Amino acid sequence: MKKEVEFCQFQEALGILVGKWKPVILVHLLNDGTQRFSVLKRKMPGITQRMLTKQLRELEDEDIIQRVIYPEIPPKVEYSITEYGRSLEPILEAMHEWGSSHVARKQAEEPEAQEEKLS
Amino acid sequence: MKKEVEFCQFQEALGILVGKWKPVILVHLLNDGTQRFSVLKRKMPGITQRMLTKQLRELEDEDIIQRVIYPEIPPKVEYSITEYGRSLEPILEAMHEWGSSHVARKQAEEPEAQEEKLS
DNA sequence: GCCATTGGTACCCTCAAGGGAACTATACCA
């Protein structure tokens, strides 16, 4: 019974981190600090306005990031990591470290998509 | 340029861990060691045969777990974590730890879905 | 008057993840 509950903890963290863009957004905000929408967008080639807005809103809803609107024209909105969001750093670090070796491994075993031709 | 590549590392780890059941499967295999299909299934109430098979296959394809078939009747198949799969442990641990405090936090702020009524 | 800028929103589409239910093969047991 307790165990069932325990297993959900993973889903909690995953639920926040999954999404094609969320980890990337978080790393940008963690590394480079507060940034406005357009700057984030420029740093993520391939993302659409719609997607970036959506992901940012979701992270904001989870209280992982903070959104500050400056009532100017043209609009200015700045995003930053919250204290709480910063607590995700260990996970992101662990994932990054693991990912690095995973890619290294993949490249080692399929440098040219070879399949143990050397028997 | 380098940075772009770096950001993909997260996706690598996420791609393996996402899925409603994969983290749960991995934790079971990490904690309790080698186990056969039916035992795993029993430990995961709610999962269907189809789903469990699928997730196990995917993990096997990634070389995260190992599948050993005993040619008996009725069939016996045992699953276990590979050396490589064990390298995911830090991530799972980080996620679990974070998830625990996240749940604690959630329960603290919405014990009865109250909204700062105490002003 | 017209265009660019910024940070969005609205509408619609596609594809994959997840899942339900039924079926399979083979041997043992009663």
Add this chain to the structure above:
DNA sequence: TGGTATAGTTCCCTTGAGGGTACCAATGGC
């Protein structure tokens, strides 16, 4: 003869994540 157990597979369906395109509002610059 029929039921049970194990580890699947097949077919079909639903939902949601992701994404493309177009549009908006207000102002400054030419």
